[in-house]
Amino acid sequence: MSAEYVVHGAAGSGSVPVEATLTLLGLPYRVVENAPWASRAAADAVGQVNRLRQVPAVILPGGELMTESAAILIHLADRHPQGRLAPAPDAPARAQFLRWMSYLPAQIYSMFWVRDEPSRLAADAAAEKVILERTAQRIADCWRMMDEQVAPGDYILGDALSVLDLYVAVMSRWTPRRKVFYQAAPKLTAVVRRVDADPRLAEFWARRMPFEGAWEG
Template sequence: MDKEYVVHGAAGSGSVPVEAALTLLGLPYRVVENAPWESREAADRIGQVNRLRQVPAVILPGGELMTESAAILIHLADRHPQAGLAPAPHTAERAQFLRWMVYLPAAIYSMFWVRDDPSRLAADPAAEQVISQRTAERIADCWRMMDEQVEPAAYILGDTMSVLDLYVTVMSRWTPRRRCFYEVAPKMAAVVRRVDADPRLTAFWAQRMPFGAGWEG
């Protein structure tokens, strides 16, 4: 049996698209549950693995550490090309795949370092409220700009699901949440709903990011 991947992550977090990719690939993995935003103790625990005190952090079967969700997703897709979870390097779609895989953490995911604890940048509670509001607005604007520049088919890059679709599907459930996402990103709305309903991920979503009451916001 192949050695397993060890995913340091948390339900509903940035580890979820990585876990979803591993699930689709049928690779052995286990999750070390850790939500560093919940307490200093939790942050200290993940800090022993990832100096940034962030999830996901993945120990590869060979023992190497990988951090940064986009990098992990690209690595998994390229390591297992037979699954078709990323356009091959020689294809026309590859450039746009890389563009948007980098755009998501640079433009959107990075906002959550502030949102998880606005006091990191705010001088007082009033400033924290301003930061929370304006980062939510910025996230919505970034989704809108992406949606204006993509032409999805069944999925964002065409007729085949990629790790980009997993990434967008999970991140679109974070603030300002799905109702806003459907409004500002109508072309990608159908894509994320399709990924939500993928039967290969039904049990996975129920465990790691359930569709509970009011989940769309």
């Protein structure tokens, strides 16, 4: 039994929105740094916690394991409602919150299991190139479809920051990166830039996912 959250993750990865959420909530946590795509040893280390060898994997203070970034984010927001990082279960915005929190991993995040190692599905190098091109296009198309169906205020669901905004801010940095995202999702662009500039996360972003250089594309 521990008082802290233990986050198995890596800088720039899907653990970052979880870490950002814990930071905003002021909850004690530590990161076990392992990027499973970087080496066999790192993948094996993550595999000791999550058999899928994927991050994030979080050990809750009670010792229970949670995986799947969207589930972790929803759990944290709901478990700590004082942080106001998700609409309440009976709030009008709750349905759309759940919709987009499910959409992101199902339609976009899932593409990166393929992109990180296209040889998993490709027969040869030529096929790998096609997979990378088509998954990048698919990701851009999904951002475009989301953008067409939201009506943001300062943030995606209105005037309050939620874990959905943190999730999008991080994922939009991944390939095909922000320049493509800005073109595909003009309404979401102002939202992610606002999240980037949140002073409460300035030190965190600088340490875990610096918003400069290659992240823009």
